[in-house]
Each structure stands twice: as structure tokens, then as C-alpha cells.
Amino acid sequence: MTLLDGKKTSEAIQDEIAAEVAAIKASGGKVPHLAAILVGNDGGSVTYVNNKVLACERIGFDSTLIRYEDDITEEELLNKIQELNEDARVDGFIVQLPLPKHIDTEKVLEAVDPKKDVDGFHPINVGRMVAGLPAYLPATPAGILQLLERYEIDTKGKHCVVVGRSNIVGSPMSILMAKNAYPGNCTVTLCHRYTEDLTGYTSQADIIIAAVGQPGLITAEMVKEGAVVIDVGTTRVPDASRKSGFRLRGDVDFDSVAEKCSYITPVPGGVGPLTIAMLMKNTLRAAKKEVYAD
Numbered sequence: 001m002t003l004l005d006g007k008k009t010s011e012a013i014q015d016e017i018a019a020e021v022a023a024i025k026a027s028g029g030k031v032p033h034l035a036a037i038l039v040g041n042d043g044g045s046v047t048y049v050n051n052k053v054l055a056c057e058r059i060g061f062d063s064t065l066i067r068y069e070d071d072i073t074e075e076e077l078l079n080k081i082q083e084l085n086e087d088a089r090v091d092g093f094i095v096q097l098p099l100p101k102h103i104d105t106e107k108v109l110e111a112v113d114p115k116k117d118v119d120g121f122h123p124i125n126v127g128r129m130v131a132g133l134p135a136y137l138p139a140t141p142a143g144i145l146q147l148l149e150r151y152e153i154d155t156k157g158k159h160c161v162v163v164g165r166s167n168i169v170g171s172p173m174s175i176l177m178a179k180n181a182y183p184g185n186c187t188v189t190l191c192h193r194y195t196e197d198l199t200g201y202t203s204q205a206d207i208i209i210a211a212v213g214q215p216g217l218i219t220a221e222m223v224k225e226g227a228v229v230i231d232v233g234t235t236r237v238p239d240a241s242r243k244s245g246f247r248l249r250g251d252v253d254f255d256s257v258a259e260k261c262s263y264i265t266p267v268p269g270g271v272g273p274l275t276i277a278m279l280m281k282n283t284l285r286a287a288k289k290e291v292y293a294d
């Protein structure tokens with residue numbers, strides 16, 4: 001069994017980006033600038049956004065963190081988005097999800113200028129991805145592709161079972177793995193909460209991508225000998241022995257599955273860090289106007 005080291009891979013990608021930023025600075029070009037909007041104080045969201053800002057500092061990007069209490073109105077939030085859309089200093093920005101219930105997430109995501117939508121959540125970018133046009137790819141699926149590529153995992157003709165059909169991970173992942181590309185060219189099955197006999201599918205999978213947020217859902221009995229297992233889940237579960245009071249658990253029962261599979265991502269240190277690296281990559285592409293010309 002080989003551990004797919006997301007932390008190391010993320011650092012390698014960030015080092016590559018940092019080298020490009022240094023070159024941009026040396027030649028007097030535009031230093032990439034990422035802005036992030038965070039609404040409320042959810043522990044996970046605060047950590048992830050802080051990690052994104054730290055990554056910016058580490059690789060030499062400019063960054064702006066904009067925080068609001070969770071009673072901000074939808075209108076105030078939309079006004080801020082408009083302001084960022086028009087701010088030439090900002091190359092890309094994200095609105096951290098989830099948003100409070102009184103705010104219409106779809107409306108907020110559609111308000112972001114697709115050219116600055118470095119999360120790749122705007123329907124224009126989703127559609128462009130599906131159509132195979134240049135687009136910002138959502139960071140988590142893009143990070144998983146990087147892991148498969150950098151570990152030179154064979155995907156052509158393989159059966160990839162994606163568990164979970166969210167807009168930000170499962171659905172785009174299923175589309176990307178089926179594309180005529182490397183990594184890709186898989187036969188894809190997309191499973192979700194109404195799938196009958198989940199084990200019937202996962203046990204036939206060469207590649208399993210679990211993205212449901214249900215700790216330990218995927219157990220050894222559900223995995224074929226030698227499968228590649230990618231764990232996207234990062235659920236905080238109470239753990240009194242930790243200073244923080246919690247630990248992160250993935251959707252995969254790591255200890256039992258690790259004995260059976262060929263490759264596996266740990267949690268933490270797997271897909272999570274790559275998500276950050278690919279957000280940085282999208283921001284660099286935004287600053288270089290690689291996806292959309294002016």
C-alpha cells in the first residue's frame with residue numbers, strides 16, 4: 001500500500017507557484033491577489049480560510065480576508081461581491097461555504113464574475129468545464145487529478161466509483177474522470193444516498209472517490225483488493241484526548257481499508273491540502289489571464 005501524501009504534493013505545487021510568483025515580481029508583473037469572504041464563525045470554515053490566507057503569504061500572493069457576522073444581509077454580501085468584481089487589484093476571490101440559511105447560496109455564487117471565480121463554482125465555469133472549454137476547475141477535484149497524475153496512477157479504462165454527488169466535489173469529479181484525458185478515460189459510476197446496494201458498486205471499483213461527509217462509511221468489505229482509494233471527507237468528530245476537543249475523520253475507515261488497497265489518501269494530510277494548492281493555482285491563472293482574456 002502506498003500512501004498518497006497530499007501534504008507533500010501540495011507543498012511541491014505551492015513551491016512551483018512560488019517560483020512563478022518570484023519571476024513575476026522580478027519582471028514587474030501583477031502579483032496575484034486572492035480575496036476571501038467568510039461569513040460567521042464556524043470552526044471548520046475559519047480554519048480553512050485561515051489556511052488559504054497562510055498559503056498566500058507563503059507563496060508571495062497578496063491576500064485580503066473579509067469577515068462578516070452571520071447576521072449580514074444578502075444585499076450587503078452581494079454589494080461586497082460587486083465591489084470585488086470591479087476591483088482591478090483583486091484577481092480572484094471566493095465566498096467560503098456554507099453560508100447562513102437566510103442567504104441564497106446560488107444567487108451569491110452567480111453574482112461572482114466568472115473571470116474572478118477561482119473556486120470554479122459559477123454556473124458559467126461549471127458549464128465550460130463540462131463542455132471541455134478553458135475554465136477554473138473546482139479546487140478539490142483538480143487536486144485529486146493532481147494526486148493521480150503525480151503518483152502516475154493508471155486510470156484509462158478503469159472503473160471509478162464516486163460516492164457523493166455534491167456540486168463542489170462528487171458531480172464535477174464524476175465528469176472529469178470520464179473525460180478523454182489523463183487522468184481520466186474511466187468508466188464512471190456516481191453513487192449517492194438513494195443508491196441501492198452501494199457495496200455492489202464499490203466492491204467492483206478500481207478507483208473509489210468518497211465525498212459524502214459520513215465518517216467511516218467505506219469499510220474494507222466494500223473495497224476490492226488493490227483498489228485506489230481517495231478520501232475527501234473531513235468531518236470533525238469529538239475527541240476528548242485532543243487539546244482542540246475534536247479530530248478529523250474521513251469517509252473511509254482508514255485502518256481496515258489501508259490493508260487491502262494499493263493507494264490511499266490519509267485524513268488529514270490527503271485531499272485537504274491539495275484543495276488549497278489548487279485554489280492558489282487558479283488564482284495564479286487568474287492573474288495571468290490564462291483562462292479568460294480581458
Ligand SMILES: Nc1nc(=O)c2c([nH]1)NC[C@@H]1CN(c3ccc(C(=O)N[C@@H](CCC(=O)O)C(=O)O)cc3)C=[N+]21
Binds near residue numbers: 096097098119270276
Ligand atoms: N467556497 C468554498 N471553497 C472551498 O474550497 C471550500 C468551501 N467553500 N467550504 C468548505 C470546503 C472544505 N475545504 C477544505 C479546505 C482545506 C482543507 C484542509 O486543509 N484540510 C487539512 C486539515 C485542516 C485542519 O486541520 O482542519 C487536511 O485535510 O489535512 C479541508 C477542507 C474547502 N472548502
